[in-house]
Amino acid sequence: MRVSRRALLAGLAAYAVAPSDLSAKMTVIAEEAFTPDLVVQKARELAVRSYVAAPLIPKPWRTLSYDDFGHIWFDPRKGIWVGSDLPVKVDLFTAGLFVQRPTQINIVENGAAKTLGYDLSLFETTDQFPEMPVDNTMGYAGFRLRRALRAANIFEEYMVFQGASYFRGIAVGQTYGLSARGLALHTGDPAGEEFPDFTQFWIEAPEIDQETTVVHALLDSPSATGAFSFTILAGDPLQVSVQVSLFARTDLTHVGLGPLTSMFLYDETNRHRFDDFRPAVHDSEGLLMLNGNGEVLWRPLANPKKVEISAFVDTNPQGFGLMQRTRDPERYADLEAHYESRPSLWITPAQGWGAGAVELVEIPADKEIYDNIVAYWRPAQMIAAGSEFSFGYNMQWGDLPNSLPAALPDVARVINTRIGKGFDKVKTVFTIDFAGHAAFGDDLSDIRIQVSASKGKLIPGILQHNPGTGGVRLAFSVLLEEVDLTELRAQLFKENARVSEVWLYRWTA
Numbered sequence: 001m002r003v004s005r006r007a008l009l010a011g012l013a014a015y016a017v018a019p020s021d022l023s024a025k026m027t028v029i030a031e032e033a034f035t036p037d038l039v040v041q042k043a044r045e046l047a048v049r050s051y052v053a054a055p056l057i058p059k060p061w062r063t064l065s066y067d068d069f070g071h072i073w074f075d076p077r078k079g080i081w082v083g084s085d086l087p088v089k090v091d092l093f094t095a096g097l098f099v100q101r102p103t104q105i106n107i108v109e110n111g112a113a114k115t116l117g118y119d120l121s122l123f124e125t126t127d128q129f130p131e132m133p134v135d136n137t138m139g140y141a142g143f144r145l146r147r148a149l150r151a152a153n154i155f156e157e158y159m160v161f162q163g164a165s166y167f168r169g170i171a172v173g174q175t176y177g178l179s180a181r182g183l184a185l186h187t188g189d190p191a192g193e194e195f196p197d198f199t200q201f202w203i204e205a206p207e208i209d210q211e212t213t214v215v216h217a218l219l220d221s222p223s224a225t226g227a228f229s230f231t232i233l234a235g236d237p238l239q240v241s242v243q244v245s246l247f248a249r250t251d252l253t254h255v256g257l258g259p260l261t262s263m264f265l266y267d268e269t270n271r272h273r274f275d276d277f278r279p280a281v282h283d284s285e286g287l288l289m290l291n292g293n294g295e296v297l298w299r300p301l302a303n304p305k306k307v308e309i310s311a312f313v314d315t316n317p318q319g320f321g322l323m324q325r326t327r328d329p330e331r332y333a334d335l336e337a338h339y340e341s342r343p344s345l346w347i348t349p350a351q352g353w354g355a356g357a358v359e360l361v362e363i364p365a366d367k368e369i370y371d372n373i374v375a376y377w378r379p380a381q382m383i384a385a386g387s388e389f390s391f392g393y394n395m396q397w398g399d400l401p402n403s404l405p406a407a408l409p410d411v412a413r414v415i416n417t418r419i420g421k422g423f424d425k426v427k428t429v430f431t432i433d434f435a436g437h438a439a440f441g442d443d444l445s446d447i448r449i450q451v452s453a454s455k456g457k458l459i460p461g462i463l464q465h466n467p468g469t470g471g472v473r474l475a476f477s478v479l480l481e482e483v484d485l486t487e488l489r490a491q492l493f494k495e496n497a498r499v500s501e502v503w504l505y506r507w508t509a
Helices: 002-009 036-047
Strands: 014-016 028-033 072-074 089-094 104-109 112-116 123-125 140-151 154-162 166-169 179-181 197-204 212-220 224-233 238-248 255-262 264-266 286-290 296-300 308-315 319-323 344-349 355-362 373-379 388-398 414-421 428-434 447-453 457-466 471-479 485-494 502-508
Touching: 036 197, 036 212, 036 224, 036 238, 072 089, 089 154, 140 197, 154 238, 255 319, 255 344, 255 388, 286 355, 296 308, 296 414, 308 502, 319 373, 414 502, 428 485, 428 502, 447 457, 447 471, 471 485
Parallel strands: 104 197, 296 502
Antiparallel strands: 014 154, 028 112, 072 123, 089 140, 104 112, 140 154, 154 166, 166 179, 179 255, 197 212, 212 224, 224 238, 238 388, 255 373, 286 296, 286 319, 308 355, 319 344, 344 388, 355 373, 414 428, 428 471, 447 485, 457 471, 485 502
């Protein structure tokens, strides 16, 4: 649930750390030689054995109330490598409440992996925190990374790994929003979704002048195991290179690569359904795709009344991601959540991913505490039990697509979508605002409009300059009486050349 991520995972955004060498006082319970191949070998060996879940932590930790769990937090003065000249500091999260099975944290220094034992003294508590048992089943839920990004002695967090295979990142100055996952399995299936866990992490000690941080993770679930390697470069945007070796325990008929999870409650497409003083509430507002044919597709997100799954079939996609394009604080009017500063996340395959589809799963939600949006790449070919499957991709977290690669085609971006009844209260009106573009002159008569609807009677649209945005607005109507669902598509052309993104939308009654 989103409430746990906001209140418990992010913690304080930055800390001023006084010099003190406390990293050497970490409790080390095991040590072994380390190379990245070790993680791959562990995943390979684990895959041929039956799945065994990690042990549960002691019951009092699992049954802590939300309020009680808020009375314990990591002391950043005791972070790993605090007091050293290393550019990265690492904070730990205690298991408990929502994370009931711990993950093993290993610190890699000088070719050796040191396994950290659980140490309650690393955490601060209030006098309202109860006495809690600590045994060999107790452990950590994950960790966060901090660097000096804007000031020499202020170490700001930029990435968090915590819970199942979830991780989150932000560019400099942003606040946490959407999440990524190591792997998605059976998302949206009637029988239910499977959530793999990162059961072990290895965090490499960087060189003093090293800009990147390298983290390895071992994934385990009833259906698959995996070895993940993350090379992380903090900044604007935050950049992450991901390499994965996946080992299938069962036939993976519904697997999602590069999965993203976010929240969309409402905006001007469905504002009428929510009695709220804020004009929009969402961590992400649209799915952006650059398909194998070089088309830029924009699909505004929806909060349907039943689960909706959309598949955008493609071969060798060039990229996809969940975007938070609206950056004007007044478009959200929320002085606490700051949705305008939530990151967008773009996935670029490191090599051809072949045939498949970008799948978008939209789940009904009535509160902003729920993550109800999932997007991922689903390969067309099943990954057979007993097989190994390797893939890679790059991630950019930040104010996108403003900082996306220059290879993204130069077409007019969709900046807003509005949906509602027309003056006659019969037709449904759709308006699409496109950003300004060199293709739009004073005279729009040479811009060709292409609009289609799978169901309903389409009424031709008009294109006008929008003085409020500096771009253009396409408006069209559809008669949707006795229609439960229609797939809509719109695009602008000039002399048969694409001059706008492809706008896609699934309207449901």
